[in-house]
Structure formats: structure tokens, C-alpha cells
Amino acid sequence: MFETTGLHIASWVIGIILFFAAYALHKQGNAKGSKITHMILRLFYVFIIGTGAALFIFHSSMDAALYGVKFLLGILVVGFMEMVLVRTKKGKPTQVLWILLVLALLGTIYLGFRLPIGYNFFG
Numbered sequence: 070m071f072e073t074t075g076l077h078i079a080s081w082v083i084g085i086i087l088f089f090a091a092y093a094l095h096k097q098g099n100a101k102g103s104k105i106t107h108m109i110l111r112l113f114y115v116f117i118i119g120t121g122a123a124l125f126i127f128h129s130s131m132d133a134a135l136y137g138v139k140f141l142l143g144i145l146v147v148g149f150m151e152m153v154l155v156r157t158k159k160g161k162p163t164q165v166l167w168i169l170l171v172l173a174l175l176g177t178i179y180l181g182f183r184l185p186i187g188y189n190f191f192g
């Protein structure tokens with residue numbers, strides 16, 4: 070169950086949806102809805118990192134360096150999502166963090182699909 074990528078993919082897909090939902094609810098002035106969504110998102114951070122770490126433990130011996138980069142990028146995506154939400158709620162600028170989030174997310178998805186386990190869209 071934790072050796073294949075299904076649960077990991079489900080975790081980050083739901084996580085990304087929750088991230089945008091929490092952001093949109095905040096922008097619409099629904100502070101309570103945004104707070105609850107953000108709390109559920111934080112639970113999904115645990116699922117994303119947990120399922121990712123399990124995949125890493127099972128498979129990283131195939132290519133330790135690239136799996137290490139995948140691990141770091143994945144953690145960065147979670148970190149940038151959290152920073153964007155917290156800074157948005159505080160009314161602080163988030164432009165740079167959005168750029169970093171998009172770059173880290175694209176890099177993580179590319180590398181994940183490139184690495185040997187699961188889908189291999191990029192060869």
C-alpha cells in the first residue's frame with residue numbers, strides 16, 4: 070500500500086485543492102471557512118510527507134541522489150504552501166513565495182513522474 074504511489078498522489082492532489090480552497094475562502098472574507106480548510110490542509114501535509122517518506126524508504130536505493138532531491142523539493146512545496154497562506158492572512162507580500170511555490174511544484178511533479186516508481190511520463 071505504501072510501496073506504490075497511489076496514496077501519495079491522492080494526498081498531494083487533495084492537498085493542493087485544499088490549499089487553493091483555503092486561499093479563495095480567505096480572499097472572499099470567509100475567515101472561519103479558511104481557517105478550518107487550512108487545518109485540514111495541515112493534516113494532509115502529514116499524509117503527503119508520510120507517504121513520500123515511505124516511498125523514499127522503500128525505493129531511494131535505486132537512485133539516492135535524485136530521490137534525495139525529490140524529498141527536499143516535496144518538503145519545500147509544503148513549506149511554500151504554508152508560508153503563502155500564513156503571509157496572505159497577515160496581509161504581507163507573497164509574490165516571491167508564489168513564484169517559488171510554482172517552481173518547486175513543477176520541479177517536484179516533473180521529478181516524481183521521471184523517477185522509476187509509478188507513472189513515468191517523462192521517460
Ligand code: HEM
Pocket residue numbers: 074075077078081084117118119120121122124125126128136139140141142143144146147174177178179180181182183184185186187188189
Ligand atoms: C505537494 C508536494 C508533493 C508533490 C506535488 C509530489 C509529487 C509526486 C509525484 C508526481 C510523484 C510521482 C508518482 C508516480 O510516478 O506515480 C511522486 C513520487 C514520490 N514522491 Fe512526491 N510529491 C510531493 C511531496 C513529497 C514529499 C514531501 C516527499 C518526501 C518526504 C516525496 C517523496 C516522493 C517519493 C520518494 C516518490 C517516488 C518517486 C518515484 O516515482 O520513483 N514527495 N511525488
